[in-house]
Amino acid sequence: MGRNLQSGRQLRPVDLAREHGLSTQAIRNYEADGILPAAERSPHGYRGYTPLHATALRAFLALVPGHGHSTATSIMRAVGRDTIGEALRLIDESHAQLLDDRRTLQAVTAALRDLEPVPQERGELFVGPLSGKLGIRPATLRKWERAGLLRPERDPRTGYRVYSAADVRDAKLTHQLRRGGYLLEQIAPLIDQVRSAGGVAPLEATLDDWHSRLSARGRALLSGAAALDAYLGERAPESKRSNSRR
Incomplete structure (x- = not known):
């Protein structure tokens, strides 16, 4: 897998799927849903993926834990349409929701502190x-x-x-x-x-768990952002080449 990516050879659906333990049908579904760029087809109709597709797949799978499947899909579709501003807006909304949830947790904790x-x-x-x-x-x-x-x-x-x-x-x-x-x-x-x-002692475990899940979501948003940034950086030269051929 790594040799294929470095050499720039075309990749089969199974090459992308194997890295993440996915099925080849999942890869085809991701392409059909606009999560991955459209693959070129051989004269016999076989899909030919590239290292760019592999980077896109990593970005999507990194976005899912923090944003959820639906929002992660919308982000990738926006990138595919070159509407980067829309993708960034969706990311901002997820961060805003996380901040709101943190405030909610603080409110619950405060409400129970002197119950x-x-x-x-x-x-x-x-x-x-x-x-x-x-x-x-x-x-x-x-x-x-x-x-x-x-x-x-x-x-x-x-x-x-x-x-x-x-x-x-x-x-x-x-x-x-x-x-x-x-x-x-x-x-x-x-x-x-x-x-x-x-008293609130029996509730402390729940509040601690809630806090841990919010922290994990925050870390996931960071990981997703890093993976998406890598995809955008790799995609930029390809987009310029595509635009120059139009």
């Missing part, structure tokens, strides 16, 4: 105002209720759900943890712990 029992008093929020306050749909609150994360009472006259101060607290915490990537079944025991106001 105290909340009186189970009657609240004044109904489904609509609470969902609006959190920026979510009313159906989401009802889903959380079915999962046991919220326990609103019912207004005896109207039958509407009424959210107490404790319910609002639990809804805010659930919302924050969902944004952190946690599933409802993972959040449920945390909410139970919060309700009992037994």
